[in-house]
């Protein structure tokens with residue numbers, strides 16, 4: 001009997017310590033994802049993004065303090081903003097450091113030197129997305145707010161997916177497929193394919 005009882009308490013002890021580790025892990029993640037407006041962003045867009053990202057990544061999502069307009073990233077010759085400069089400016093903000101991931105949202109057209117434009121850019125912990133080319137109005141078409149919100153979510157999930165270690169996916173219906181144009185973005189939507197999903201969780 002003694003042996004059995006000892007076995008049970010050992011089991012309980014192990015179970016408790018396993019649980020403690022689990023809580024410790026959850027503790028690190030409890031700060032979740034923070035959304036940061038870099039310059040003025042429509043509040044409704046941020047709120048919708050907050051709810052949807054929480055569902056996709058199964059994380060708590062917060063709205064952080066707004067950052068000023070990113071004048072430092074503006075390139076007069078290109079009339080665009082250097083996304084890497086904005087990423088770095090976000091990284092320097094100590095108040096966002098406790099969060100697991102940080103997503104900057106910019107309403108300016110972004111570029112990196114090798115490309116005409118980018119929808120967004122990601123590093124290991126911080127990502128940034130631009131809203132500019134996600135509006136129908138950019139292409140001279142009538143605005144469509146549902147389509148706009150869907151595109152914002154798709155780009156946000158894609159860039160955050162990179163920060164969680166996901167690469168580009170060859171499935172054109174997976175959110176991690178590389179978007180060359182909005183046609184790609186609209187076709188793929190904001191869902192992860194089963195293979196990418198299994199890597200994430």
Ligand SMILES: [Zn+2]
Nearest residue numbers: 158162168178
């Ligand atoms: Zn990508």
Ligand SMILES: [Zn+2]
Nearest residue numbers: 169174193196
């Ligand atoms: Zn995929």
